[in-house]
Amino acid sequence: MESQIPKDSTLKTNHKLLPAKETCMNGCCFFCIISDTDSSLRRAKMFRLFKQMPLEDDQEHVLALSGLWKIATTQPNDPQFPSLGIFKCMAKLIEKGVCDKDWLLRHQNIYIPYYAAHIIGSYTMNKAKFAHKAVKSNVVRPLVGLLEGKISWVEQRVALRALGHLAKHEATFEAVAEHEEEIVEAAINIASTCLNEVYDKFLRLKGTRRLKYHRNLLTRGHGGLELENRKAGDWASQLQCWSLCLLDCFARKERSLRLICKKQFLKRLCGMWGGIGNPGSPARIGLVRTLCHTKVGRESIAESQEVVDNLCNVSRSSDDRQCLAIGSLLQLLKDPLTRYKVIDTAAPVLVDLVELRSIEGKLRVGQAIMQTLLQDYHKIKYCKMSLKSERAERALRELWDLKVDRVKRESMMTKEEIREKEVLVGVLKKEGNKVFWSGDIDEAMRKYSDALNFCPLKMRRERIVLHSNRAQCHLLLRDAEAAIRDTTRALSLSSSEACPHSKSLWRRSQAYEMKGFCKESLMDCLMFIKSRFESRKTKEFRIPYYAARMVKENVNALWLFASAKSEREARKQLEDQNNQNEIEEQS
Known part of the structure; x- marks a missing residue:
């Protein structure tokens, strides 16, 4: 479909309201x-306009949709337009765009399905009664058409947003669930492939090779390659985030779990960054937590070593979703059917967190971890039951001690x-400290370990420093896992405390x-x-050069489209090799 979209379609939004003394020749303007x-x-006029708009082919419609879009995004709780039939009008316009390619490619109609879906999503975002009106106006089926990629990834984004808002309302979830299999499969596909799609269909293209209407929608007509690239990254992230949010709505209702819990998708889920800038989003770890x-979700996750490993890594990090990761691991450990599938991996990690007092306002997190890990410790200690991993057994004995x-x-x-x-x-x-500075790292580590063994539990500050110092020894000895354990304990x-131990953060990094x-x-x-900045009493603060270098290196490595670019290059190499082989065979 995208190949048929005219590249010179440019949205003109310079329509001005007429002064009251002037009259407009178009009575339906x-x-x-x-x-x-x-x-x-x-x-009365607006009601008539909403009825007539899908029946007419007027090049001014796109300007009306642009105006309605702006009103809907700024006043989503205003009941005026929802009460006048805007949902039925938008549904018919989307359906027209999906089914009638000739109409879609005339004038500037290519913009209309995007604006129509965005308007539906805006009005159904907060108000359940508006969502109810929308499903009564049959908006779901046209939105599913956009979701399935009948036009392009840009329309998929706003369809995901609108369907997600409809699915989150209790009163309208079932209307969305009538298309359950189509929606869930499409959302899984979008979450898995959207970064490649946006990279291949937009980012890797230069200048005029990019679809003009995509560029206009991304930048609102202000243009500029840098702005286009940044906004395309934001929209790709939203595509992934909103598809995961939609899947989360179904998972909360325990619907389509077999589809969502497919091993390959769960494995991909761990690497998805969608929603990383929004801690309130259920994306990624939030979806795992729901499962x-x-x-069914616990059994599937327990069978996926990649997911369990990812939960462990997030639980020992500064990720906004650390608490969700810990909660997910505890759920797996509390279930007798999954406990011994994950305990060998989870126990050594969670033991490092047993002295956590709170995360994000949640109190006694460490206490909950301890109780879950030791709930059947008597089987290991007294009944001589052995775990698969000596490391896990050792961790539980250390915790008991x-x-x-x-x-x-x-x-x-x-x-x-x-x-x-x-x-x-x-x-x-x-x-x-003395032997450390003399260069005897092994001896320094032994001294810090002896000090920790003798140190009373109430001396928290002293134990923080000792764990952090021992972590530095592990770093110098290239034992990264041991350094992570000690810094996490610190x-x-x-x-x-008001501010985390900054040296331990740097060493764990x-x-x-x-x-x-x-x-x-x-x-x-x-x-x-951040901790260094907050601890400074003066306003003058400079980011240490070594930290700035670390940030730059990791940001480059974690570029949202890094994987898509490498996959594209690998495909290109394979195509070139195949072409070369064909030439050699012909010669």
Whole structure:
């Protein structure tokens, strides 16, 4: 369809409202109607306009749609137009665009389906009663046509937005679910391929090779290659985010779980960045969290090592969705059918978080982790039940010693005994620092470990520094996983303070970079910069050069379209090789 769209279609939006003393030759002019001071007459004319618009082929319609779009986006709760039949009008216009290619390619009609779907989405965003009017006006079927790619990715974006708003309202979900299989399959396909689609059909093209109407919609007529590229990135991210939001609506109702939980899609889901700038979005980890509330979802996720690994990485990072990742892992561990499928991977990671006090206002997170991990520890400790992983078994024993045995031992100590331990910890820490600066990293690490073993649990600040210092030793010894464990423990201990331990953030960022986890490294580095800025009492602040370099390197590695570009280059190489082989065979 896209290849038939004229590239020179340019939206002209310079229509001006006529002064009251002038008369318009067109009695059905939208701009004249909304300028009418008689409210009852204005409503009657607007009602008639909405009925006539789909029946006529008027090149002025696109200007009316542009005006309606602006009103709908700025006043989405105004009942005037929804009560006058705007939804039925928009549905018919979309249907006309999907079914009648000749009409779509005349004048500037190519813009109309986009504006019509956007208007539906805006008016159904907040008001359930508007959504009810929309489904009664049969908007779902035309929107599904756009969702299936009958025109282009630009129209898919606004169709996703509108269907997502309709699906989130309790009263209108079933109307959307009548097309359940089509919608879910289309949303999965869009989420999986939209970055490649936008890159291939827009970003990789230069200048006039890009569809003009896409460029106009992206930039609102202001143009400029840089603005086009930035907006295309935003819209591609929204395509992915809104498709995942739509899938989340079905997952919450436990609908189409077998389709959503296909192994290949779950694996792709871990790498999707859609909604990363919106912590309130259920995209990516949020969808996994929703699936973990269902039996089918938990079983499918437990079978996917990639998803479990991703949840573990996010739970030990500065990602906005850290709390969602932890919650997902706890759901898997609480279910007897999935507990022992994931505990070998999850336990060593979650043990590092047991001293978290709160995340995003959620209290006693560490306590919940501890109770979940130790809920059947007696089977391992007393019944000699072994886990698949020695690392997981060791982590649970360490947790029991830290939160049960050690608490009992310290509760029975006298003040003098505790004071002696505090003095010993100080001595060991100084000795560790001394041998560290002399270059004996192994000996320094042993000193810090001894200090941690003697350090009373109530000395949180001292334990933060010791864990962070030992993490630096691990970094110098190129043991990235051990560095992540120690820095995470330091950050968990500092979670109740106003600002996280900045040195631990920087060291964990380095450790993640060492492992090749660019996203986790970037998140920690940005949090490190933020903590440094907030801790400065003066207004003068410069980002450390090493942190700026880290951000730049990771941002380049994490470019939204990096994978799409590499796939395109790989296809091009394969095509060139095939062409070369054909030439050699012919010669």
